[in-house]
Amino acid sequence: MTFNKGADISGDRARRGGGRSRGRTGAAVGGGIGGLGLVVVLLLQLFTGQNVDLSGLTGQEQYSYEPEGGDSVEECTTSEQANTDIECRMDATGLSLDAYWGEVLPAQAGVEYVPPPFSLFTGQVSTACGAATSAVGPFYCPGDQTVYVDTSFFDELTSKFGANGGPLAELYVIAHEFGHHIQNQLGTMNAIDRAGTGPTSDAVRLELQADCYAGMWVRGAVDTTDANGVSYLLxxxxxxxEDALSAAAAVGDDHIQETFQGEVTPHTWTHGSSEQRQRWFLTGYDQNSVASCDTFAVSGGAL
Incomplete structure (x- = not known):
């Protein structure tokens, strides 16, 4: 997607860096899209069927978390920067997502939207879910309700996983992680069994719902506006x-398993197949409602 000429993105949405781990308070949401930056991480998830606990991967003990502000991405002010600079694009995407969910969540779910912190990091970061490196890929940590992204992941999305690339593929990834925050606000994460695996497991349903929420935003993003009433995006x-659908297919469990282990083992799935991920993204895009994204109400055969 292209940011609209003249849109003001000076909202200073994303920040560089994270916090200090002093004691682990929870596990990240399987990375959502994340958990994809390193083949070893992927195979741990796929063979064990479990969402990876970040602190265990990085050898950290159980520390608590003390948030730090980080540096703001204050140099990002114009749509032209968002169209050419990855950090500015992330910053502007966060502003559009806030504007969208700030209207949709109260209207459709009766819940006030609370914007999640949005951290851009390089190399490694400390979170309430433990220490993480860029190998984990983008992820959402419920413990500090923060979206974490190392933007180098987007190159791996094309080079390792075969996605088409393009700005909307990147924005889909961010919208998916913000979707996990919506689930957290709605209480979905605490109401399900995230330890199960397989094509119809709660873990897969959670990821497909986040894909659906991402599709909702892509449909409604053109109507999100800056303080002057200018649309953020065309x-x-x-x-x-098609680029977004390519990214969704690239992070399907079946595609990843076939690529890196040479066979598909559906009973270990935690994120859903390529077909499922594409279909639920399109469900959100076409129907544009929180109710239509209730993956937990769908029978196994229709999921």
Whole structure:
């Protein structure tokens, strides 16, 4: 998607860096999209069927978390920067997501939207879910309700996982992680069994719902506006939607398993197949409602 000429993105949304781990308070949401930056991490998830606990991967003890502000991405002010600079694009995407969910969540779910902290990091970061490196990929930590992204992941999305690339593929990833925050606000995460695996497990349903929420935002993003009433984004083109669908397919459990282990083992799935991820993204895009994204109400055969 292209940011609209003249849109003001000076909201200073994303920040560089994270916090200090002093004691682990929870596990990250399987990375959502994350858990994809390193083949070893992927195979741990796929063979064990479990969402990876970040602190265990990085050899950290159980520490608590003390948030730190980090440096703001204050140099990002114009849509032209968002269209050419990855950090500015992340910052502007956060502003659009806030504007969208700030209207949709109260209207459709009766819940006031609380924007999640949005951290851009390089190399490694400390979180309430433990210490993480860029190998984990983008993820959402319920413990500090923060979205974490090392933007180098987007290159791996194309080079290692075969996605088309393009700005909307990147924005889909961020919208998916913000989708996990919506689930956290709605109480979905605490109401399900995230330890199960398989194509119809709660873990897969959680990820597909986040894909659906991402599709909702992509449909409604053109109507999100800055303080002057200028739309942040132009409507997506057909080619850009294809880029987002390509990214969704690239992070499907079946595609990842076939690519890195040579066979598909559905009983270990934690994120859903390529077909499921694409279909639920399109469900959100086409129907544009929180109710339509209730993956937990769908029978196994229709999921």
């Amino acid at each position: 409507a997506p083109t057909k080619a850009e939607i």
